[in-house]
Amino acid sequence: MVVIAYKKMLNTSAEKVLFYLLALGMLMMTNHTNAADKNPFAENYKQQNTSNLKSLEPNPDTKIYVSNHQDEDNISMLENGYDMIGSSGFSATETSSDYALAHGKAIKADTVLVYRKYESASTASSKLQLIKEAAKTGGDIDPNDLEEGPTQYRYSATYWAKLPMPLLGVHIIKLQKQVAEDGADVIKDEPGLKMIAVIKESPAAKAGLTRGDTLLKIGDADLNKPDDLFAAVKRYSGQTVAVKLLRNGVDKELSVALNSRN
Numbered sequence: 001m002v003v004i005a006y007k008k009m010l011n012t013s014a015e016k017v018l019f020y021l022l023a024l025g026m027l028m029m030t031n032h033t034n035a036a037d038k039n040p041f042a043e044n045y046k047q048q049n050t051s052n053l054k055s056l057e058p059n060p061d062t063k064i065y066v067s068n069h070q071d072e073d074n075i076s077m078l079e080n081g082y083d084m085i086g087s088s089g090f091s092a093t094e095t096s097s098d099y100a101l102a103h104g105k106a107i108k109a110d111t112v113l114v115y116r117k118y119e120s121a122s123t124a125s126s127k128l129q130l131i132k133e134a135a136k137t138g139g140d141i142d143p144n145d146l147e148e149g150p151t152q153y154r155y156s157a158t159y160w161a162k163l164p165m166p167l168l169g170v171h172i173i174k175l176q177k178q179v180a181e182d183g184a185d186v187i188k189d190e191p192g193l194k195m196i197a198v199i200k201e202s203p204a205a206k207a208g209l210t211r212g213d214t215l216l217k218i219g220d221a222d223l224n225k226p227d228d229l230f231a232a233v234k235r236y237s238g239q240t241v242a243v244k245l246l247r248n249g250v251d252k253e254l255s256v257a258l259n260s261r262n
Contacts, residue, residue: 040090041157042103047086054085054108055161064101064112070156073113075211078171078197082160085109089156091119100157109159119152167233167259169202170195170209174225192216192246193223207256209245217244237261
């Protein structure tokens with residue numbers, strides 16, 4: 001807006017160069033000030049579920065780690081007995097991970113994992129070259145060209161809470177597949193529940209259940225949806241029960257000693 005209001009007063013190339021340099025400096029200062037006043041990790045936060053999950057500790061000593069392997073980290077956190085509270089994601093220039101830690105403390109997370117991925121660069125030298133070209137040709141510069149930061153990154157963070165040891169100790173998903181039926185593609189549920197993670201030292205881990213197994217039955221309860229598993233585990237809590245599963249295309253049966261509810 002400043003550039004539009006005053007550009008008619010610029011009569012020489014030298015004046016234009018000086019003005020645009022000043023405008024560039026003001027925009028960079030404004031961006032820096034705004035970034036300092038706001039927490040982008042908090043502003044872009046999305047809660048994972050509606051259960052108000054948080055640390056079991058009233059004042060957790062929140063830890064933060066920077067990593068580059070988010071998918072692997074998610075599985076590792078699940079296997080180590082954590083569940084995700086929520087996540088943040090946004091594009092920005094240089095942003096301190098201290099903001100992620102501050103937000104993690106605010107929502108009472110035990111652990112925060114932060115990721116940064118390079119997106120694009122618009123260096124100071126490229127802006128200066130743009131100004132020089134405008135001075136040579138007598139043309140004007142779109143203010144938006146000056147507002148872009150020197151380097152753009154994609155930031156993301158996940159926030160985790162440590163859970164008490166569960167009755168069984170698995171994380172599952174319901175898989176579906178697309179099949180052709182009567183000349184049309186139809187989405188159908190696959191049998192059972194696929195395990196994407198098994199919590200270490202849990203009853204499931206001790207019984208030999210592994211990631212990738214498909215749970216078919218616990219006791220006499222068929223497992224067709226997640227609620228079936230929750231109900232069966234609650235029903236048989238504290239008991240040793242037979243679990244039928246599919247592993248690499250082969251049916252297996254294991255005995256699992258479920259934890260009891262306190």
